[in-house]
Each structure stands twice: as C-alpha cells, then as structure tokens.
Amino acid sequence: MYFYSTNKKTVDVTLEEAVIKGLASDNGLFMPEKIYSLPAKFYREINSLTFPEMAFEVAKTLLQDSIPEDVLKKIIDDAINFDAPLVSLDASRSVLELFHGPTAAFKDFGARFMARMAAYFIQNYDKKVNVLVATSGDTGSAVANGFLNMPNTRVIILYPKGKVSYIQEQQLTTLGNNIIALEVNGVFDDCQAMVKQAFRDPDLNNKMILTSANSINIARLIPQMFYYFHAYAQLKDKSKPVVFSVPCGNFGNLTAGLMAQKMGLPVAMFVAATNVNDIVPEYLKSGIFQCKPSQSTISNSMDVGNPSNFVRMLDLYNNDLDTMRKHITGYSFTDDQTKKAMKEINTKYNYIMDPHGAIAYLGLEAYLKENKITNVNGIILETAHPSKFIDVVESTIRKQVKIPDRLEEYMSKKNMSKPMTNTFEDFKKFLFSLD
Numbered sequence: 001m002y003f004y005s006t007n008k009k010t011v012d013v014t015l016e017e018a019v020i021k022g023l024a025s026d027n028g029l030f031m032p033e034k035i036y037s038l039p040a041k042f043y044r045e046i047n048s049l050t051f052p053e054m055a056f057e058v059a060k061t062l063l064q065d066s067i068p069e070d071v072l073k074k075i076i077d078d079a080i081n082f083d084a085p086l087v088s089l090d091a092s093r094s095v096l097e098l099f100h101g102p103t104a105a106f107k108d109f110g111a112r113f114m115a116r117m118a119a120y121f122i123q124n125y126d127k128k129v130n131v132l133v134a135t136s137g138d139t140g141s142a143v144a145n146g147f148l149n150m151p152n153t154r155v156i157i158l159y160p161k162g163k164v165s166y167i168q169e170q171q172l173t174t175l176g177n178n179i180i181a182l183e184v185n186g187v188f189d190d191c192q193a194m195v196k197q198a199f200r201d202p203d204l205n206n207k208m209i210l211t212s213a214n215s216i217n218i219a220r221l222i223p224q225m226f227y228y229f230h231a232y233a234q235l236k237d238k239s240k241p242v243v244f245s246v247p248c249g250n251f252g253n254l255t256a257g258l259m260a261q262k263m264g265l266p267v268a269m270f271v272a273a274t275n276v277n278d279i280v281p282e283y284l285k286s287g288i289f290q291c292k293p294s295q296s297t298i299s300n301s302m303d304v305g306n307p308s309n310f311v312r313m314l315d316l317y318n319n320d321l322d323t324m325r326k327h328i329t330g331y332s333f334t335d336d337q338t339k340k341a342m343k344e345i346n347t348k349y350n351y352i353m354d355p356h357g358a359i360a361y362l363g364l365e366a367y368l369k370e371n372k373i374t375n376v377n378g379i380i381l382e383t384a385h386p387s388k389f390i391d392v393v394e395s396t397i398r399k400q401v402k403i404p405d406r407l408e409e410y411m412s413k414k415n416m417s418k419p420m421t422n423t424f425e426d427f428k429k430f431l432f433s434l435d
C-alpha cells in the first residue's frame, strides 16, 4: 500500500516515509492510495471483539501490507490501552468519552499510536528524529506524553503564550527529558506557520530529520478511526440512523470519521461543529473556503483559522461539494451558546461536559431540530475531560469538577518552557543550536 499527496505533484511513498515526513514535499497531505471496505464478517462480529482487537482489524484492512501484522498488533495493544466508553444521555443521545488516556484528551489516541509507529520505523536510523508540533493545547501534551523517553527522538512543541489553560501548559512544559516546549509570543496560527516553514526549509532539512506530529500526520489519523467503530459497536439499537457530532478545529477527527465511513461504517450524517472559527461550516453553506485569522474562544483547542485537514476532506470527495453536503452538515457556535449548553447538559442530564464537547452537543441539537429528527443514535464526541478547562467549567455550571489523579500530578511540577518570538528566523536559529 502506497500513500499519495493530496497535491498530487510527487511520487507515492511508503507508510514509513509518510509517517516520518509528515507532510509531502509538494506540501500536500498523505492519503492511502485506496481505502478498502471491511468485510461483512467484521460487522457481524463487531460486538464480540475487544477495542484493541477491533482496532487491529480496522488498521490491518486500511494499511494492508504496509507494516508486518505482528508489529501492528503490538503497536495497537500498547497504544490503545484505555477505553472509549459510550455513555447514554437519553434514547437518542450518547456521549463517546475520548478522554480516558494519559493526558485526558482524545489526542492521546493519535499521539500514542504515532509515537509507537514512528519508533518502529526509526529504530535503525543513525540520526535523531525531531518531532515538531504546533499546539493550541491538547496536541502538545498528548504528543509529548506519547514520545516521552522514546529512543532516538526529540519533541519540540510550539504553543501560543497565554492562550492555553494552566493544566495544558503544565502538561506541555514539565516533562523534560527528550521534550522541549517553546512558549511563542503569538497565536496558534503563528506556531503552525513556523512548523510548516521548517519542513520547507532546505538548510534545516539538510542538517536534521524533521517530522510532524500535527494532525497532518497520517499516523495520527488512523487510530482516530478506531473509536468510531467502537462507538458503533456499543450502540444498543443499531437499526436507528447513526449521527456523529464532532467538535472540529483542524478537522483531523472528522476526517478519520469520514474514512471510517468509507470503510463501510454505516453513518447517516456527520455534524461538523465549530466555535466562531467557522471556516468549514461556512464552506459547506457557501462553497467558498475563506481562511481567517483564528479567534480566541473558551474551546481553545479548536481556535483554528486555516484547518489543515480540509484538503483531505476535499480529496475524499474529489472536490464534489454536493456529495460532501450529503455526508457532512456544519454549524458554528459562540462562547455564550457554549456556556448555555454546558449548563443545559448539566441540569438536564446531570453530565459535566467540557466546552469542546458542548459544541458537539449544540451541533447535534441543531441538526436534529433543523431536520425534525427524533429517533436516532446521536453520538457526541467528548474530546477532553472537563477538568482540563476547569475555570470555565466550574464558573459556568457552579459545581466543582474533580481533577483525575493523572492530571493532578502535573500541577506542582516545574515549567521548563523557553521563550520564542513568532518569527521563523528565530525558530530556525534555535533548531540549529540543538545538538
């Protein structure tokens, strides 16, 4: 199985190259040359498989002969060592909790899987691999955790100063070892632009091996497909139409869902729910893709003004907007609406939702209302534990939120971040100064 670039101006590459390079040399994103359907037998047996067993079947079918099966199995067993339970709110709504990993955000799936896959490929390299990651919060901590102490690797995280929550910052900056955190005097889009420019810079690429762990990396996307199948397996009544509502920023999570659907997962509709950074919902309405500078919101992991996986979405639909509209509906919401939703979910269902999940909840509600649908399997993806956004959650619902022990541990550790301007030249100098 080979991987092509969405820009289609380079030759196809192996899985190893796609994972280690991250971005294609024509700046496109890698996609598998063919997405195979899972056999009918898989769906018949889905309820008898454990989560890692099911993940293995999905990955094996997607990746074909790209990686030895025993290696793939070990990567999955090691990476997917926590659950993604489906919690019912009422007959038509349930929450897929994706925050049971070590950093309490769904990005643990992608980061843990990618780190292990990269470690397999680079075990015999004679040079260190530098993983560059721009983060608006959760990516950095998940990636840092995924790669912590992995041999032959170094992670360099760029995060926007003052734009991530205290817990997020502690998770990014306190690990040390092979993890370096740069506090960038700018916004997330600056961080992302600096990373992208580093990959294009010939001097840097001659000196060191650079790779990306942003959601542009195909190895981040693959494990995110697993929990869509796992959610489906957990549904009690599979005869009702399935609607996934996904809180979106860079649209990696949604793209993984679309790929799962392409492998045959019966999904009636995907709701792409965003905060006021509404580029994709606007595109679905108008057919015009207009990037904007990102705006800060209380769902800060989705403050993205130029969603990087959008090109993969276009690619999956061959640029056919009409077909895309049959599978994806978009809605965007303000912070006030998000807070109101957090209160409503708490009063109505006695469930505490983080701001990102609350946006997915709003998206599902909007879709059901607009289409007058009542009897569905509505699945809200809850992408972070509410304690990761403790200030806004507690002040909104006026209740205390319990911090899981695995997060509490970070609170008192020392922040070891280094300051960085938002110019590429300074970032480049810094990279050159590393051994």
Ligand SMILES: *Cc1c(COP(=O)(O)O)cnc(C)c1O
Binding pocket: 105, 106, 107, 137, 138, 139, 215, 247, 248, 249, 250, 251, 252, 253, 254, 301, 302, 356, 383, 384
């Ligand atoms: C990253 C993130 C998102 C957005 O996911 P994308 O794949 O970038 O669309 C949503 N919620 C949380 C908590 C996140 O960390």
